[in-house]
Amino acid sequence: MIESDVGSELILPDATATTGVKKPSAVAAGGWILGLDRSLGLSLGIVLFAALTAAGAYASVPMAPVPMTLQTLFVLLAGTILGPAAGAMSQLLYLVVGAAGAPVFSSGGAGLPWLFGPTGGFLMAFPLAAAVAGWLAGRRRRWLPTLTGLVVASVLIFALGAAWLGATTEWSGSRIAQVAVMPFLFGALVKTGIALLVTRQVVRAGSR
Numbered sequence: 001m002i003e004s005d006v007g008s009e010l011i012l013p014d015a016t017a018t019t020g021v022k023k024p025s026a027v028a029a030g031g032w033i034l035g036l037d038r039s040l041g042l043s044l045g046i047v048l049f050a051a052l053t054a055a056g057a058y059a060s061v062p063m064a065p066v067p068m069t070l071q072t073l074f075v076l077l078a079g080t081i082l083g084p085a086a087g088a089m090s091q092l093l094y095l096v097v098g099a100a101g102a103p104v105f106s107s108g109g110a111g112l113p114w115l116f117g118p119t120g121g122f123l124m125a126f127p128l129a130a131a132v133a134g135w136l137a138g139r140r141r142r143w144l145p146t147l148t149g150l151v152v153a154s155v156l157i158f159a160l161g162a163a164w165l166g167a168t169t170e171w172s173g174s175r176i177a178q179v180a181v182m183p184f185l186f187g188a189l190v191k192t193g194i195a196l197l198v199t200r201q202v203v204r205a206g207s208r
Contacts, residue, residue: 042082042086045081045082045086045090046082046086046089046090046093047090047093048090049074049077049078049081049082049087049090049091049094050090050091050093050094050097052074052077052078053071053074053075053078053090053091053094053104053126054094054097054098054102054104055070055074056069056070056071056072056073056074057069057070057071057104057105057106057107058106058108060106060107062107063183064179065118065119065165065169065179065180066119066122066161066165066179066180066184067106067107068183068184068187069106070191071106071126072126072129072154072157072188072191073191073194073195075091075126075129075130075133075153075157076129076130076133076150076153076154076191076192076195077195077198077199078090078091078130078133078134079129079130079131079132079133079134079135079137079149079153080133080134080137080141080146080149080150080195080199081198081199081202082130082134083134084130084131084132084133084134084135085131085134086134087130087131087133087134088127088128088130088131088134089127090130091126091127091129091130092127094126095115095123095124095126095127098110098111098114098115098123099111099112099115105123117168118164118165118168118169119161119164119165119180120164120168121160121161121162121163121164121165121167121168122157122160122161122164124160124164125156125157125159125160125161126157128156128160129153129154129156129157130153132149132152132153132156133149133150133152133153134149135149136148136149136152136153137149137150137199140203141199141200141203143196143200146196146199146200147192147196150192150195150196151192154188154191154192158180158181158184158188161180162176162177162180162181165180
């Protein structure tokens, strides 16, 4: 077994030597990008998913106080495709770029005031959510572990975002649930389903 430092592996089964038949291997993190060297592909993957998360911020439906965006779809995919460490790094890169002043947050927001504002908890949950999604999905990204990772990661984003919103606004729990959780549940389910399907397709492509 050759094991990477970000939770992905290339399985070389013992049966190969005796039967001549190689079983499908797990996709190596980053190696799916244009067939590049794993380390180079992983670095490009980190930059790619940071950029996709930024792009997802602009695919939004304005809602107060939390807009509905595609960001979380790419957060989830960063974890399940890149692995826990690299997935988290992609989201940390995204936050650093936004905190430095690039307009990569929803509605073109940028800077530390935006990051630490009432909705900043959702943003700050992104690295942890990506790490959890990748960790629970595991090295082989099978259906059930991957689905579990996606659901838990989504719950973490809601929980940390809602907790931060409550701490910065002193709103009641029921009001926070009404404006920052309930309207987004259906979208979260759809994005979870999409992320699961995309992840499995990437795994199949990497096993060929």
